[in-house]
Amino acid sequence: MSSYHPDKWIIIQIKGEDPHYKVFGCWSGGYLSADSWQLNSGITEVHETETSYNFSGYSGSVYFCGKESYGLTSYGAGVVHGFVEKYTNSFIPLYQQPNIMSLDYRL
Numbered sequence: 001m002s003s004y005h006p007d008k009w010i011i012i013q014i015k016g017e018d019p020h021y022k023v024f025g026c027w028s029g030g031y032l033s034a035d036s037w038q039l040n041s042g043i044t045e046v047h048e049t050e051t052s053y054n055f056s057g058y059s060g061s062v063y064f065c066g067k068e069s070y071g072l073t074s075y076g077a078g079v080v081h082g083f084v085e086k087y088t089n090s091f092i093p094l095y096q097q098p099n100i101m102s103l104d105y106r107l
Helices: 074-086
Strands: 008-014 020-027 036-039 043-048 052-057 062-066 091-094
Touching: 008 074, 020 043, 020 062, 020 074, 036 074, 074 091
Parallel strands: none
Antiparallel strands: 008 020, 008 091, 020 036, 043 052, 052 062
16 A cells, blocks of 8 residues: 655546546655656545545555645646646546535545
């Protein structure tokens, strides 16, 4: 099982034959590393703590996402924009933080 702790993150809604939600995580690079991003395999469940939402994915990975870090880095925003242009009607970024615990992750 892999675990991830993105610097910034948003929820992506995937529409189509198998609608579901995914976590899009962004990491800011530093002196020796580049900015990066990752899209999880699809949210299967979420657990809330005082400071974070912990998203489990189909692959078994867990994304530990800080409640105060919802959003995108400038690099991540460019990547998301590219996906939106390519998959116009099926890749829907939720730029405004939704009520995380009320989303139906088993669409």
